[in-house]
Amino acid sequence: MKKALIITDIQSEFLGNMDYIYPICQKYLDERGNDYDLVILTHWKHEDNENENTLLLKHGKATVVEKRGYSAYIPEVAKLLEDNKIEMVHLGGIDSDMAVMATMYNLLDAGYKVQILERLLSSYSTRNWESTTIMRFVLGDENVLDLGGMRTWL
Template sequence: MAEKGREAMKKALLITDVQEDFLGNTLDYIETLCQKYLDEHGHEYDLIILTHWVHEDNRGEDTLLLHHDKAVVVEKTTYSALTPEVRDHLEKARIEEVHLAGVDSETTILATMFALTDSGYKVKILQRLCGSYFTHGSNAMAMKVMGQVLGHENILNVGGARVWM
C-alpha cells in the first residue's frame, strides 16, 4: 500500500523469449511456469512485455508461447531485451521497477539485467521463472552473477512449482 502522499512504484513484468523454437529440451517446464505466473499475477503489474527473439530460422513465424490480455509483444534481434521499443513502453508507462524472467539466463536475462540497471531501473529477477537452454549450471552461474550485481535480496524465489507434463 502506498504511503500517504506517495504513489506506489510502477512495476513491469518483462518475460523474454519463451517460444517454441527454444524449447524441446530441459526448458519445456518454463512455458508452464511463466504462463501460470502471468495468469495469477499479471494484474499486479502496470505493464507486461513479452519478447520474441526473431532469428534466421523463425523469421515471419509467431513462435511465442505466452499470452496475457495486458501484454505487449516486442520482437527483438539482440540478446538484450531493452530494445528502443521496450524502452519506449517502459518510459510511457513511467515504470521504475522491472521484474525479469524467461529464457536464457546466461545470455538474454543477464544482458537485459545489465541494460536495465545501467538505464536506472530497479531490477528484480524472478529466479524460478528463468531458464537456460544450455545447462542448469549456466542458469545457476547467471543467478550468482545477478545476485552479486543486484544484491541477493533482488533475486526472488517466486513462481516455481511442480510441473506435470
C-alpha cells in the first residue's frame, strides 16, 4: 500500500506554547521521512506572513504546499496523492483540532485510509486530548498511532 505523510503548518508564528512540536516533527522526518512514498508539508498563508517563508520543517523529498484554509486536502494535494497512487495517509501537525481534523475528514470523504501520528500533534487551543479522542472515535484506536516522539497532549 502506497503511503503519504502530511504534516500541517509547523511554522514559526504558530509555535508559542507549542514550540516543542517542531523538533519532534523534524526528528520524525529525519528518521522516517524516506519510509513514505510522498511527503507533504503545508504552509498556511495568511495576511501576516503572505511574503515570508515561516515554514520550519525540511526534508529532501518533501513537497511544500501553501494553503489558505484549515484543510490540507486542497486541489494541489489531491493531485499529488492521485499522481503518486497513494492509498494511506499519515497525518500530524498543528492544529489538531482544526487543520489536522479538517484534513482527516476531507481525506476520508475522498476515500483514503487515514492514520493519525498522535505524538506529532499539537493544538494552539490546548484541545489536543479532545481532538485525539474524536479522531479515535472516528478512525478507531488502531488508526491513531503512538509514533513520533514524546507525548504531546497539552
